[in-house]
Amino acid sequence: MIETYSQPSPRAVAPGLPTSMKIFMYLLSVFLITQMIGSALYAVYLHRRLDKIEDERNLHEDFVFMKTLQRCSRGEGSLSLLNCEEIRSQFEGFVKDIMLNKKETRKENSFEMQKGDQEPQIAAHVISEAGDKTASVLQWAKKGYYTMSNKFVTLKNGKQLTIERQGIYYIYTQVTFCSNRDPSSQAAFIVSLCLRSSIGSERILLRGANTNTSSKSCGQQSLHLGGVFDLQAGASLFVNVTDPSQVNHGTGFTSFGLLKL
Numbered sequence: 001m002i003e004t005y006s007q008p009s010p011r012a013v014a015p016g017l018p019t020s021m022k023i024f025m026y027l028l029s030v031f032l033i034t035q036m037i038g039s040a041l042y043a044v045y046l047h048r049r050l051d052k053i054e055d056e057r058n059l060h061e062d063f064v065f066m067k068t069l070q071r072c073s074r075g076e077g078s079l080s081l082l083n084c085e086e087i088r089s090q091f092e093g094f095v096k097d098i099m100l101n102k103k104e105t106r107k108e109n110s111f112e113m114q115k116g117d118q119e120p121q122i123a124a125h126v127i128s129e130a131g132d133k134t135a136s137v138l139q140w141a142k143k144g145y146y147t148m149s150n151k152f153v154t155l156k157n158g159k160q161l162t163i164e165r166q167g168i169y170y171i172y173t174q175v176t177f178c179s180n181r182d183p184s185s186q187a188a189f190i191v192s193l194c195l196r197s198s199i200g201s202e203r204i205l206l207r208g209a210n211t212n213t214s215s216k217s218c219g220q221q222s223l224h225l226g227g228v229f230d231l232q233a234g235a236s237l238f239v240n241v242t243d244p245s246q247v248n249h250g251t252g253f254t255s256f257g258l259l260k261l
Contacts, residue, residue, distance in 0.1 A: 068084075071084075072084035072088050120150050120152070121149055122150045122153050122165065122169075122259070122260035123147060123149045123150070123257070123259045123260065124147060124149070124153045124161055124257050125147040125255060125256075125257035126140040126142070126146055126155060126255065126256050126257065127140065127141060127146070127249075127251060127255050127256075128140060128247065128249045128253070128255065128256075129141035129143075129158070129249060130249040131158075132244075133245045134244065134245075135244060136241060136242070136244060137159050137160075137238050137239070137240055138239045138240070138241060138244065138247065138254070138256070139158050139159055140158055140256055142155065151164075152164045153258065156236065159238050160236040160237060160238040161236065161237045161256065161257075161258060162234070162235070162236045162237075163231055163233065163234075163235055163237075163258070163260075164233055164234065165260070166230075166231065166232050166233045167230070167231065167261070168228060168229070168230050168231075168260070168261045169228070169229055169230075169258050169259065169260050170227070170228050170258065170259045170261055171193060171205065171226065171227060171228075171229060171237060171258045172224070172226035172227075172256075172258070173191070173193050173206075173224070173225050173226075173255065174222055174225075174254060174256075175191045175222065175241060175254050176221070176222040176247070176250075176253035177189055177210075177220075177223075177241070177243070177246040177247050177248060178218035178220065178246045178248065179210065179211075179218075179221045179246075180218055180219055187242065188210060188211050188242075189210050189211075189221075189223075189241070189242055189243060189246060190208070190209045190241065191208045191223045191225060191241050192204050192206070192239070192240040192241075193205050193206040193225050193227075193239055194237070194238055194239070194240055195231075195235060195236070195237055196235070196236040196237075196238065197235055198232065198233070198234030205227065205237075206227050208223040208224070208225050209223075210223055220248060220253075222253070228261065237256075237258065239256055
């Protein structure tokens with residue numbers, strides 16, 4: 001017996017989207033993307049346009065305000081309900097405040113510049129101290145009218161004023177002494193203001209002399225020396241006398257000092 005088998009027929013394949021539909025979807029996508037980009041650009045343009053309109057409106061308001069001030073200053077009747085006198089007084093006050101602020105700022109800037117450019121004041125003043133009556137170099141004490149206004153000048157070893165900044169200085173000293181001496185001695189009393197440089201060399205800057213008397217009482221006399229000198233950093237100044245036993249160390253009689261010019 002012969003058996004026959006029938007094979008099932010193949011299923012029909014579903015047809016794809018037609019070409020026209022694909023073209024439509026493509027165009028729709030392009031349209032939507034273009035619409036989004038256009039909307040974003042329009043939003044940016046609108047924002048910038050609004051800013052420009054706001055600026056123009058402010059300028060227009062300023063122009064109207066200035067025109068109102070001009071009409072008020074000319075005494076013409078104002079079309080607005082504002083009080084001309086009040087507007088003018090407020091505007092004048094506003095301008096005065098601006099000018100005052102500018103002047104104060106300029107003064108502050110000028111003061112700061114002067115403050116920054118100004119050099120520190122250097123000055124010193126010391127009075128004598130009774131020390132070794134055989135030492136010719138006078139001793140100075142930090143007492144009485146003692147002044148040391150800046151770290152750039154110091155009193156070292158109690159005998160010399162040392163400066164640490166180069167410059168032009170006025171240097172002075174006053175020495176009061178007893179003029180009576182042994183009649184057999186004809187030597188004059190001499191005061192010398194001396195300089196010791198930073199390398200150790202010494203020289204006399206100023207010198208004064210006074211003759212002695214043979215009176216038994218102590219006749220007080222004073223020698224004053226002073227001058228202007230250009231000194232280097234590290235220089236030291238000291239005062240030398242020929243007879244330290246005759247020096248009067250009372251307050252204010254014998255002193256030594258300097259001032260940077």
